[in-house]
Amino acid sequence: MRRNILKAAGCILFAALWACNGLKIVPGPNGTLIVDVAVETPFGVRTRSASLDNYVFLLIKQGGDTLYNSTVEAITGSALSLEPGYYVIEVFNETFTVPAFDKPYYYCRDTAAVVGGESCKVFLVCKQVNAGVRVVFSEAFSVQHASYSINISGTGGSLNYDSTSEDRWGYFFPGQINLTLTADGSSSDPVERQIQEKYMYTFLVEESGGTQDNVEPVITVSVDTTRSWITSLWNDTGGTVRGLTKETAYTIAQASTLEGGLNDIWVCGYIVGCYSSNGSFLYEGSNSATNLALADTNSYIEKPMSYPVELPLGAIRDALNVVDHPDYIHTKVWIKGKTNASYFGLPGMKSPKEYSW
Structure with a gap:
């Protein structure tokens, strides 16, 4: 008899615990909720990104009670049995409360109406809702100054960028940020900029400030996620510069005006030859596998109108060199490098990372 009572008590306790998760069977017909979640990390951003399975999944009943606090993996493929009513679903990769490096914040939210005896299906797409910022210091600026950094402050805090952080993206809440450049112990007046969610900003710090402002923001679409990629001078509040994507690649004439030391810049031009080891320009030459000569035209040019591109040992040299591929002469190519x-x-390019025809 005692064992039966304990069994009955255990069943009641189990039912109570089950109810805390919002999955109980209650008088009257329940409805079922099926949730599917997707997220797409845009190409080209080097960040630490948690697997979608590890994203936080919250199910909140109308009135504010959290019925389910788990992971996407735990609910994938599950039909959740719920009382009829309205439920808020929230999914995110990790909490984001202050500016931080390597922390893109993906978030999605929807409301589901569960009807008794029916199945409700919800599909959510998590998208980045903070803004990414990196700072690149030109080679000329780096040589000119013994020490330098930029402090960027925004809602919730600030991040400091220097020569060690050029390959890192910091993430901020959308809105106003303030940039303060410090070089050799002297600080500039803060510069105000506005940033938007899903935008990825690269700020260039140059000694002369001579880069031209001549291109509109480019929208890069990757499946379900849209990001806008923008490069601009850190203290130029009026616009953007080209070169961050293949679609906005510099022409050879434009690339020849850039300062050295700018990373991940795209240029485009016709392969018109190569250079000898002593630097002589060889129009239509196919004598060297270590470099290319590009130009804005595939007609005859002199050396000053050409643009040399280094081909270091590796896959890009194997793919582009004119010794193995003499038929590439007069072919247009896009190349990204420094x-x-x-x-x-x-003026030219070294350390190429990507190419495209």
Whole structure:
């Protein structure tokens, strides 16, 4: 008899615990809720990104009670039995409360109406709701100053950028940020900028400030996520510059005006030859596998109108060199790499990372 009573008590306790998760069977017909979640990390951003399975899943009943606090993995493929009513679903990768490096914040929210005896299906797409910022210091600026950094402050806090953080993205809440440049112990007046969610901003710090402002923001779409990629001078509040994407690649004439030391810049031009080891320009030459000569035209040019691109040992050299591929002469190509102030006596590019036809 005692064992039966304990069993009955255990069943009551189990039912109570089950009810706390919002999955109990109650008098009257329940409805079922099926949730599917998707997220897409945009191409090209080096960040620490948790698996979608580890995203936090919250199910909140109308009135504010959290019925379910788990992970996307735990609810995937499950039909949740719920009392009829309205429920708020929230999914996010991790909490984001202050500016931080390597913390893109993906979030989605929807409301589901559960009807007794029926099945409700909800599909959510998590999208980035903070803004990414990185700072690139040109080679000329780095040589000119022994010490330098930029402090960027925004809602909730600030981040400090220096020569060690050029490959890192910091993330901020949308809205106003203030940039303060410090070089050799002297600080500039703060510069105000406005940033938007899903935008990825690269701020260039140059000694002369000579980069031209001549291109509209480019929208890069990757499946369900849209991001706008913008490069601009850190203290230029009026616009943006080209070169961050293939679609906004610099022409050879434009690329030849850039300072050295700018990372991840796209240029486009016709392959018109190569250069000898002593720096002589070889129009239509296919004598060297270590470099390319690009130009804005595939007609005859002199050396000053050409743009040298280094081809270091590896896959890009194998793919592009004119010794193995002489038929590439007069073919247009897009290449991303690091600008160099003087390569064979001309502005050019070294350390290429990507190419496209």
